[in-house]
Amino acid sequence: MSPRKPSTKDLTKEMIINEAHKQFITKDFQQISMRSIAKELGCSHGAIYYHFKNKAEIFYAILSDYFSELNNTLDENMNGPDDHNTKLLNVFVGYMAFGLNNQSQYELMFIIRDSEIDGLSQEAANHSYEKFAQSVQSLSKAELLISDIHSTFIALHGFVAHYRHYVKNYEEAKEAVDVHAKFLIKALTLRE
Amino acid sequence: MSPRKPSTKDLTKEMIINEAHKQFITKDFQQISMRSIAKELGCSHGAIYYHFKNKAEIFYAILSDYFSELNNTLDENMNGPDDHNTKLLNVFVGYMAFGLNNQSQYELMFIIRDSEIDGLSQEAANHSYEKFAQSVQSLSKAELLISDIHSTFIALHGFVAHYRHYVKNYEEAKEAVDVHAKFLIKALTLRE
DNA sequence: ACTCATTATTAACCACTGGTCAACAAGGAG
DNA sequence: CTCCTTGTTGACCAGTGGTTAATAATGAGT
Numbered sequence: 185m186s187p188r189k190p191s192t193k194d195l196t197k198e199m200i201i202n203e204a205h206k207q208f209i210t211k212d213f214q215q216i217s218m219r220s221i222a223k224e225l226g227c228s229h230g231a232i233y234y235h236f237k238n239k240a241e242i243f244y245a246i247l248s249d250y251f252s253e254l255n256n257t258l259d260e261n262m263n264g265p266d267d268h269n270t271k272l273l274n275v276f277v278g279y280m281a282f283g284l285n286n287q288s289q290y291e292l293m294f295i296i297r298d299s300e301i302d303g304l305s306q307e308a309a310n311h312s313y314e315k316f317a318q319s320v321q322s323l324s325k326a327e328l329l330i331s332d333i334h335s336t337f338i339a340l341h342g343f344v345a346h347y348r349h350y351v352k353n354y355e356e357a358k359e360a361v362d363v364h365a366k367f368l369i370k371a372l373t374l375r376e
Numbered sequence: 377m378s379p380r381k382p383s384t385k386d387l388t389k390e391m392i393i394n395e396a397h398k399q400f401i402t403k404d405f406q407q408i409s410m411r412s413i414a415k416e417l418g419c420s421h422g423a424i425y426y427h428f429k430n431k432a433e434i435f436y437a438i439l440s441d442y443f444s445e446l447n448n449t450l451d452e453n454m455n456g457p458d459d460h461n462t463k464l465l466n467v468f469v470g471y472m473a474f475g476l477n478n479q480s481q482y483e484l485m486f487i488i489r490d491s492e493i494d495g496l497s498q499e500a501a502n503h504s505y506e507k508f509a510q511s512v513q514s515l516s517k518a519e520l521l522i523s524d525i526h527s528t529f530i531a532l533h534g535f536v537a538h539y540r541h542y543v544k545n546y547e548e549a550k551e552a553v554d555v556h557a558k559f560l561i562k563a564l565t566l567r568e
Numbered sequence: 569a570c571t572c573a574t575t576a577t578t579a580a581c582c583a584c585t586g587g588t589c590a591a592c593a594a595g596g597a598g
Numbered sequence: 599c600t601c602c603t604t605g606t607t608g609a610c611c612a613g614t615g616g617t618t619a620a621t622a623a624t625g626a627g628t
Binding site for chain 4: 536
C-alpha cells in the first residue's frame with residue numbers, strides 16, 4: 185500500500201523550503217524563480233510542482249515561520265521585566281525592527297497584493313494584529329479606543345513600508361524608529 | 377534636415393501614454409505588458425521601444441501627472457475658505473483619498489520597489505512630502521517638531537498601504553479615513 | 569523472481585514577459 | 599533619381615510560472 189519509501193536522496197518539501205528560504209534572505213519573492221531553486225537543488229523545476237502546487241505555496245510555508253517569529257517577539261517583550269511604558273516602547277520598536285530586518289518577508293506578509301499569497305497570509309496577518317492590539321491595551325492604564333490602537337498599528341506599518349526604500353536593516357534607522365515609536369506612545373497615551 | 381514629418385497615423389509618445397494610462401485605470405504596472413499596449417494600438421511591441429527606452433519610462437511619464445494631481449489636491453485644500461483645523465483634516469483625508477482612489481498609481485509612486493521606477497519617482501515623492509510638511513506646519517498654531525510631521529506622513533502612508541488590501545476606493549473606507557485623520561490631528565496638536 | 573501499482577522525476581512543451589536588432593518601408597532634400 | 603533619416607516590423611533572445619506524457623525507481627503480493 186505504500187510502495188515506495190522516501191529514499192535518502194529524494195527531493196522533499198523540506199529541502200525545497202530550505203533552498204527557497206536561503207534565497208529569500210537576499211532576494212525577494214519576485215526575484216526567486218522555480219528554476220533557480222531547482223538548479224540549486226540539482227533537479228528539474230517540474231519536480232518541485234510535485235511537492236507544491238505553485239510558487240506561492242512554497243513561500244507561504246516559509247512565511248508562517250516569520251509570522252510566528254513576529255508573534256514571539258511580541259510575547260518576549262510582553263513577558264520581560266520592564267515596566268509598562270518601556271514594554272510599550274519595546275513592542276513598537278520590535279515591530280518596526282522586525283519589518284526592517286526581514287524586508288523581503290515583510291513585503292510578502294503585509295505589503296504585496298498577490299492573488300495567491302494574499303488569501304493565504306491574510307489570516308495570519310489578522311491574527312498578528314489581534315495579538316498586537318491586545319498587548320497594547322493591556323499595557324495601558326486607561327481604556328484605549330480600538331480605533332486608536334488600529335491607527336497606531338497602521339502607523340507602524342507605514343514606517344516599515346516607507347523606510348524599506350531607504351535603509352537595509354533596523355540598525356540604519358534606529359534613531360528614526362525610536363522617534364516614531366515615542367510619537368505614537370504620546371499620541372496613544374495623552375488624554376484629551 | 378528633417379526628412380520625414382510625423383504623418384497622421386504614425387505612433388506618437390502621446391498615443392502610447394494614453395493607451396498605457398487607459399489600461400492603468402483598471403490594471404497595475406505588472407499586469408500591463410508592452411504587448412498589450414501595442415496590440416490595442418495596432419502596432420508591434422517593438423515599435424514602442426523607438427519612443428520609450430523601456431516600460432518604466434512610459435509609466436514614469438504617467439506618474440508625473442499623478443504627482444501633480446496629488447500636489448494640486450493639497451493646494452486646493454490649503455487655498456480653501458475653511459479654518460486651519462478643518463484644512464488640516466482635509467489635507468489628511470485628501471491624501472488618503474487620493475491613495476485609495478488611485479491604487480495602482482499610488483503603488484508605483486510610493487510602494488513598489490523597482491530599480492527602474494524607484495530612482496525616477498523618488499525625487500517627485502520627496503517633493504510631495506516637502507509640500508505636505510510645509511502645509512501642515514503652516515496650519516498649526518505652534519511650532520511643530522519636524523519629526524512629528526514626518527511621523528504623521530508615515531501614518532497616512534501606512535493607512536493607504538494597509539487599506540488597499542481591503543477596499544477598492546475612498547468611499548469604502550470613508551469612516552476609517554476620518555477616524556485615522558482625527559487621531560493624527562490629536563497626536564499632532566496636543567501639547568505634552 | 570516476477571508482476572504490479574505507486575511515487576517521484578525528467579524534459580519537452582505552453583503561453584507569456586521585457587528587451588534587442590537587422591531588415592525594410594516611407595517620405596523629404598539635394 | 600538617389601540618399602538619408604524616421605519609423606516600423608517581426609524574428610529573436612533569455613527568462614518566467616505552470617503542465618504533462620513518459621519513465622525511472624521502489625516496495626508489496628504472488
